[in-house]
Amino acid sequence: MNVLPLMLLLVAVPAAEPFEATLSPVPMESYMLQEPVFTWTPDAGTDAWIPVHNCAIRMIDGAMRVDATGDDPYFRRSMNVAGEAYRLRFRARNDNGTTGSIYWVTDRSRNWGEDKSRHFRLHSDGKWHDYTVDFQAPGRLLGLRIDPGGAAGFMEFAELTLRRMRRHPIAFQALRCDGRRAVLVVKNEGDEPLLLHDGEGTYRPTPGETVEVVRKLSGERAVEPVRFRLESPGVTPIERVICVYHDDAPVAWKPIGTVRLSADTTAVLELDEHATAAR
Numbered sequence: 001m002n003v004l005p006l007m008l009l010l011v012a013v014p015a016a017e018p019f020e021a022t023l024s025p026v027p028m029e030s031y032m033l034q035e036p037v038f039t040w041t042p043d044a045g046t047d048a049w050i051p052v053h054n055c056a057i058r059m060i061d062g063a064m065r066v067d068a069t070g071d072d073p074y075f076r077r078s079m080n081v082a083g084e085a086y087r088l089r090f091r092a093r094n095d096n097g098t099t100g101s102i103y104w105v106t107d108r109s110r111n112w113g114e115d116k117s118r119h120f121r122l123h124s125d126g127k128w129h130d131y132t133v134d135f136q137a138p139g140r141l142l143g144l145r146i147d148p149g150g151a152a153g154f155m156e157f158a159e160l161t162l163r164r165m166r167r168h169p170i171a172f173q174a175l176r177c178d179g180r181r182a183v184l185v186v187k188n189e190g191d192e193p194l195l196l197h198d199g200e201g202t203y204r205p206t207p208g209e210t211v212e213v214v215r216k217l218s219g220e221r222a223v224e225p226v227r228f229r230l231e232s233p234g235v236t237p238i239e240r241v242i243c244v245y246h247d248d249a250p251v252a253w254k255p256i257g258t259v260r261l262s263a264d265t266t267a268v269l270e271l272d273e274h275a276t277a278a279r
Helices: none
Strands: 008-013 019-022 032-040 050-053 055-060 063-068 074-094 099-106 117-121 129-147 153-167 170-178 181-188 210-216 223-232 235-246 253-260 266-272
Touching (some): 050 055, 055 074, 117 129, 170 223, 170 235, 181 223, 210 223
Parallel strands (some): 008 235
Antiparallel strands (some): 019 170, 050 074, 055 063, 063 153, 074 129, 074 153, 181 210, 223 235, 253 266
């Protein structure tokens, strides 16, 4: 099972004062779920792909070869998929130009055109390369067109995968530490109710609702790691690890050297007995 990447957060918690912070956003890629629309491999043959302009399609040596017979070759396939954001990935090689393109049509906009296109660089050296093209197609995606270079020559495909992208419905929003508790505020950013499990409890936030996930802190070490992991049926588990610094932890500190703060001032650098923090 895949897990969205761990994020580390270090917070300093005063001994007697509460602490609260808004969490920095996780990179967008970490919040995206990818749902397969289609995966093409050579075993599927060429039936789903239609040569439209100045090209012919055939299977050769375990790859789908598109022979471009003139300028502006392109081919397409039909589909009927609801979504908004998509990612096309493919492995290909070509010798017929350095610019490739994809076009698409939807139930909201049925005419092919530059307003529904993405252009990308082709290596055009006859060697295999991996390509990724992201695009937005609100509504129902009805057709996908690939323009393999702009001149006569060839382009071969070893595989193509189209995935529908959507934002992960579980969002970590804020962290609060009070006394000996770490409280993670979690929001349901999806369109449906969620059933969340964290190994210690169950939560049922409705769309837009927040819940608080609590972890008890021992306070026995200067730096205490705390792991939050949330699972929900049908979505990728997501987790975050925070490291809480306790300035009142009952630990022994050992001097390990000195640090020069200015021309006339030095300070002693100490390491805690568990080797988790220095001051």
